Amino acid sequence: MGDEVEKLHRRGRANFAELVEGGEQRLDALFRTIPALGELAVGTVYGHLHERPGLDPRIREAATLAAIVAAGMAGPPLSVHLKTGLASGLAPGEVTEVVLQTAAFAGFPRAVSAADQLNRLFADAGLASPPARTPREVVLAYCVAPPEDAEPDVLALLTEVTRVSATATGPDRVLVECFGDDSLDGVLVFRVDGENVVEVAVYRQAD
Incomplete structure (x- = not known):
């Protein structure tokens, strides 16, 4: 022991x-x-x-x-x-x-x-007080109202889907599952810096 x-x-x-x-x-x-x-x-x-x-x-x-x-x-x-x-x-x-x-x-x-x-x-x-919004909160706001300069494939996916599920995976990363009806249409992986989305990767569900 x-x-x-x-x-x-x-x-x-x-x-x-x-x-x-x-x-x-x-x-x-x-x-x-x-x-x-x-x-x-x-x-x-x-x-x-x-x-x-x-x-x-x-x-x-x-x-x-x-x-x-x-x-x-x-x-x-x-x-x-x-x-x-x-x-x-x-x-x-x-x-x-x-x-x-x-x-x-x-x-x-x-x-x-x-x-x-x-x-x-x-x-x-040396941390900001109050801190920035959580990465998940920043990303959900982005999904509801994507900026005009968002990538076309990102806009297309967010326009098509009826529901998203967002999960923070790190201090600057958020994974968003995009559903159309009951099926998974694709996944977006966001990188966040403070209050800003700085990168979005798109992964489409294979037909």
Whole structure:
């Protein structure tokens, strides 16, 4: 059992160091007084849970942030998981949406405490506050009212379809499935920079 915990701890430290600059030194400072707690916490969160295939890293970190806000932990856990959430592909606007969503279920005082801490954390990280709209929101607005200079094949697909389903896949990427009636007609892959769509790839369903 001891060897397995040690392996998970080593793997967790390596994963955390990949996500956060100076991560190993940060862990050493955080758990200096109780290193055994670091072994258990880091081994569980970043050794075991981080590598489970059932959720992608973005969803896992969003769920973690929601749990942190719901528990009222507006200290080191929020700071750490803002960093790992961004490194795992969450956009800053998605982080604030998680806090907003949590307010409805965990209460406004805890969400307000988290928002107050995020003011400082965003400033320390050099992030815009408030952040830009989420990539998904930018892309959905584009799909509803495409710009006049949009590529003809993009316009054609958006004009033909009756329904779209948008899924953010990273901090600047959104995949849009385009449906005509009940069939998938094509897929658009958007790249977003701040409030702007900067690239759209079109993939048509084969006849």
